[in-house]
Amino acid sequence: MASLTFLLGLSAAVTLAVGQDCTAGNAVNYNLREVGQRNTLDWRMWLQRDNTPISFWHDVPLWPNETNRRVVNMVVEIPRWVDGKIEISRDEPLNPIFHDSRNDAPRYVESVWPHKSYPFLYGSIPQTWESPNFNHSFTGEPGDNDPVDIFDIGQDAGYVGQIKQAKILGGLALNDGGETDWKIIAVDVNDPLAPLVNSYEDVETYRPGLLKAYRDWFTYYKVARGDGLIEIVEDNYQNASFIQTILEDSHDTWLELIRGEVDSNEINYNQTTRPGAGGSYVNASSTVEAFDIPRSNTSQPAAQKPARFEEWYYLNWDFSLAELPTSNGTC
Ligand SMILES: *[C@@H]1O[C@H](CO)[C@@H](O)[C@H](O)[C@H]1NC(C)=O
Ligand SMILES: *[C@@H]1O[C@H](CO)[C@@H](O)[C@H](O)[C@H]1NC(C)=O
Ligand SMILES: *[C@@H]1O[C@H](CO)[C@@H](O)[C@H](O)[C@H]1NC(C)=O
Ligand SMILES: *[C@@H]1O[C@H](CO)[C@@H](O)[C@H](O)[C@H]1NC(C)=O
Ligand SMILES: *[C@@H]1O[C@H](CO)[C@@H](O)[C@H](O)[C@H]1NC(C)=O
Ligand SMILES: CC(=O)N[C@H]1CO[C@H](CO)[C@@H](O)[C@@H]1O
Numbered sequence: 001m002a003s004l005t006f007l008l009g010l011s012a013a014v015t016l017a018v019g020q021d022c023t024a025g026n027a028v029n030y031n032l033r034e035v036g037q038r039n040t041l042d043w044r045m046w047l048q049r050d051n052t053p054i055s056f057w058h059d060v061p062l063w064p065n066e067t068n069r070r071v072v073n074m075v076v077e078i079p080r081w082v083d084g085k086i087e088i089s090r091d092e093p094l095n096p097i098f099h100d101s102r103n104d105a106p107r108y109v110e111s112v113w114p115h116k117s118y119p120f121l122y123g124s125i126p127q128t129w130e131s132p133n134f135n136h137s138f139t140g141e142p143g144d145n146d147p148v149d150i151f152d153i154g155q156d157a158g159y160v161g162q163i164k165q166a167k168i169l170g171g172l173a174l175n176d177g178g179e180t181d182w183k184i185i186a187v188d189v190n191d192p193l194a195p196l197v198n199s200y201e202d203v204e205t206y207r208p209g210l211l212k213a214y215r216d217w218f219t220y221y222k223v224a225r226g227d228g229l230i231e232i233v234e235d236n237y238q239n240a241s242f243i244q245t246i247l248e249d250s251h252d253t254w255l256e257l258i259r260g261e262v263d264s265n266e267i268n269y270n271q272t273t274r275p276g277a278g279g280s281y282v283n284a285s286s287t288v289e290a291f292d293i294p295r296s297n298t299s300q301p302a303a304q305k306p307a308r309f310e311e312w313y314y315l316n317w318d319f320s321l322a323e324l325p326t327s328n329g330t331c
Contacts, residue, residue: 032161035294038099038302039084039106045097045161046293047075049272053287056088056161057095057147058258058271058280060126062251064165069244070198071189074150076123076162083108083117083309086160088124090145090267093291097161102225108309110224115217121152125184128250129257132265136180138246139233144179145265148250151183153203153210154191165189170200171243172218173233183218184243185211199240211237216319223321224313 029050036043046053047060054060056075063069077087077097085100085107092098099106111117130136130143152158152166166186174181185203187194197203203211215237219229238246256262258269260278270291271277272284282290314322 028163030163033294034161034297034299036298037300039305040303041099041101041106043099043299044089044294046094047161047163049284052272052284053094053291053293054272054284055094055270056097057124057126058269059273060163062125062127062247069248070240071165071167072125072150072184072186072247074121074123074152074164074166074186075126075147076121076152076158076160076164078118078122079158079160079162080119080121081117081157082160083111084305085109088147093268093270094287094293095268105306106303108305109221110309110313111311112217112220112224113312113314115213119217120214121154121156121158121188123150123152124148125150125247127254128247129254129267130180130182130250131253131257131262132179133263138238139173139175139180141175141178141180144176144181145267146181147254148182148184148247150186151214152186152188152191153207153214154188154193156188156191167194167197168240168243168247169197169203170237170240171246172215172237174218175231175233182243182246184247185214185237200237201239220315220319223315223319229319 031048031051033046033048033053047056048054060073060075062072064071064073075088086097087100088095089098101107109117124147126147128148130146130148132142132145135142150166166188169185169187171182171184174183185200187197193206196206200211215232219232222230257264257267258271258274258277258280260280269280270282271280272282272287275281287293288295316322
């Protein structure tokens with residue numbers, strides 16, 4: 001897909017029309033720089049502000065408008081119905097988006113019936129950090145060393161590298177193999193559902209069954225590759241006001257990271273927006289030279305996805321992987 005230029009200010013007009021102050025009002029000129037072939041490990045995508053590479057993680061504000069903390073910026077890593085595990089790179093300068101690997105090959109999620117691929121837009125919340133340096137008070141487990149994850153339940157299919165504004169409705173606290181990994185449920189502020197819902201409980205009225213279907217998806221999405229179920233702490237969604245405090249705490253933790261005050265766990269925290277934050281600041285006008293970023297877009301057609309990721313995988317009632325018995329019968 002070609003890179004896109006878009007204005008955050010566009011959504012301001014729409015949301016103000018329904019009586020909400022969801023945006024900062026200032027138009028930000030974001031676009032993308034993409035090199036290589038999608039579905040390969042060499043492919044990279046950088047976010048640009050005014051045509052200059054910046055960091056998806058450290059340079060996009062967490063809140064479009066700090067006075068309304070129910071609306072956050074979301075970086076779309078995996079658009080709806082995409083199955084490549086595409087995410088922000090932790091350890092590369094300016095944290096470009098890349099295709100994560102498993103056994104030295106591009107990683108995909110298996111489609112578990114009745115879902116196809118990722119059944120929502122999936123991404124992360126900039127300027128947050130699930131630090132592995134301490135046990136999270138809600139889960140008792142250390143963080144997974146990534147920004148906080150978020151999924152948008154709206155109609156927009158999205159695209160990789162999109163920056164959108166989403167209203168937070170709640171969240172699931174996953175304990176994934178001993179790591180805290182919050183999944184925040186949200187809806188794009190421009191979706192027709194957004195003005196109708198203020199917390200996850202409201203979703204049940206307009207989208208019956210959605211909450212359970214998505215909670216189950218996070219519980220079993222790694223089963224088809226041979227892993228166990230993922231525990232959801234307290235087994236249900238947490239409310240939007242609690243999630244707001246979780247995000248505020250994770251933002252404070254992130255501030256300690258970019259100020260160089262704590263063990264960074266190999267995260268590259270070079271950023272272009274806060275000159276006061278210790279050694280992590282880089283003047284945006286010098287990022288291409290400083291980090292030897294490719295000078296132009298050179299994207300190529302996507303590589304073929306392995307055939308087994310075109311198949312359905314089925315689960316038993318207990319969420320174990322269903323296998324057909326061998327049969328001598330005839331058709
Ligand atoms: C931010 O939100 C507040 C409260 O909703 C509103 O009064 C203010 O105008 C907004 N700021 C901008 C820049 O849109
Ligand atoms: C986290 O909790 C475990 C026990 O569950 C404990 O062994 C470990 O020391 C704690 N880590 C920190 C950094 O407090
Ligand atoms: C929201 O969740 C927190 C944490 O579980 C809880 O303490 C609080 O009472 C809840 N608030 C509402 C309004 O339900
Ligand atoms: C960044 O570099 C440009 C070009 O050298 C310079 O004009 C600008 O003042 C610098 N910005 C800061 C904040 O230092
Ligand atoms: C990449 O392409 C997008 C639009 O397709 C454009 O806005 C951007 O400036 C290009 N970047 C470079 C470095 O050429
Ligand atoms: C804090 C941080 O991530 N610093 C990095 C900024 O970029 C330079 C140049 O690539 C690295 O050497 C630093 O480690």
